[in-house]
Amino acid sequence: MTVNKSQVTSVFWICEDVHYSLLKHQYYNRMNYSKYLSKVAARRKPSGISDMRKYLVNPSPSLVWLGSGMPNPTQFPFREVTVGLNDGEVLHISQDMLSSGLQYGPTPGYAPLVTQLKAMVERHHSPPRWSESNLLVTVGAQDGVSKAFEMLLDPGDYVVISDPCYSDALCMLASLAPQYLAIENDDEGMVPANLRAALKLAANSEEKRMPKALYLVPNASNPTGTTMGEVRRREIYAIAQEYDLIILEDDPYYFLTYEEEQNIPPSFLSLDIDGRVLRFDSFSKIVSAGLRVAFVTGPAPLLAVMELHLQSSVICGPMFSQVLVSELLREWGEEGFSRHTAKLRIFYKNQRDAMLLAASTHLTGLCEWTVPKGGIFLWLKVVGVKDTGPMIIERGITKNVILIPGKEFVVDSSKPNQFMRAAFSCVTPEQMMKGMENLASLIREEIALQNNQA
Secondary structure (H helix, E strand, C coil): CCCCHHHHHHHHHHHHHHHHHHHHHHHHCCCCHHHHCCHHHHCCCCCHHHHHHHHHCCCCCCCCCCCCCCCCHHHCCCCCEEEECCCCCEEEECHHHHHHHCCCCCCCCCHHHHHHHHHHHHHHHCCCCHHHEEEEEECCHHHHHHHHHHHHCCCCCEEEEEECCCHHHHHHHHCCCCEEEEEEEECCEECHHHHHHHHHHHHHCCCCCCCCEEEECCCCCCCCCCCCCHHHHHHHHHHHHHCCCEEEEECCCHHHECCCHHHCCCCHHHHCCCCCEEEEEECCCCCCCCCCCEEEEEEHHHHHHHHHHHHHHCCCCCHHHHHHHHHHHHHHHHHHHHHHHHHHHHHHHHHHHHHHHHHHHHCECCEEECCCCECCEEEEEECCCCCHHHHHHHHHHHHCCCCEEHHHHCCCCCCCCCEEEEECCCCCHHHHHHHHHHHHHHHHHHHHHHHHHC
């Protein structure tokens, strides 16, 4: 094939354009994390004592360490711990492991567990900027989320949330006194068109005070049970790029989605080509809520700030819990962990189906709902009741049924709200059926009461 000079030149410029676009993309994605920090976060400094622990890494045999403020482990009253598992296996926590579990530990987490969790993140999410990321073990996912909020928000700063939103996230935010951009949901979660419209309005406002962070629960959202599809996640990520937002991806129900794991939509972390996602995972729903072991993954500079907060608040998470989870993961291996989460999906899907049967049996015509694709909640809209709050709080107990009124999941809880949340994780199918029967009776009485007051 003959190639003339003009073709060579055009090929050269095409290559140059591609090279320029790659450089431009690389420059565009070079995040300036300092601009996102709250005033409190920007003032955080490492502990001088903690900084001196670097001398304990590969210490000289002759080093005499007189700087420790740790209790002497020989005086702990525990010698060993044996834990029986549901499958009949036994975890034996040796004295050496126990000494790590009962002592102060590294702020980022028990080292073997951190290694296991990094492998888990890489396996399930393959973050595009993994080499620039880090992982921090937290005292439950809520601990991580709250520290992220405190890292990013000053009073009066705007934050983007879903409407409705996880109630405890609203509680965490309330003490920080932010302004809210509450974005309406549909049956797939946060609506991108509504998000873009709200951000455009903020950008064109007189004060032009733009949000720094977007908080969402992408899988089996609490309270609605909705799960975002891949297309929507990509749309929201693109909007976050356009308006330069940090995404807080709170995903405790990732392994409780009812789809096979390979069919779960990609996480925001797996889409994160810029380094703008903080992802929060938890063992609370899949291993034990009481162990308080969770982890946050994201850009190393932001995690370094969160680590300083952990260092100055709890020093480290519960090390024994971390040792126990680490040994459980070691015992299971990848295949054992996958079998366990598959069993969880089946159990909670059966619970969901039992709740839907109870709802359709007793609430048809009284309530509307979207079938949850994961998690442990059913979000109900009561058709004939203006406000579920008084009905549930004041009169629900007389019918032997308690749910959570919808007003607990919105920014302005003073407004009438037709919604309520039912949880199906810990009740039997028989209890669900009875509970929905009692709820139907309560709703009918409430409608009659409203009509009499009209």
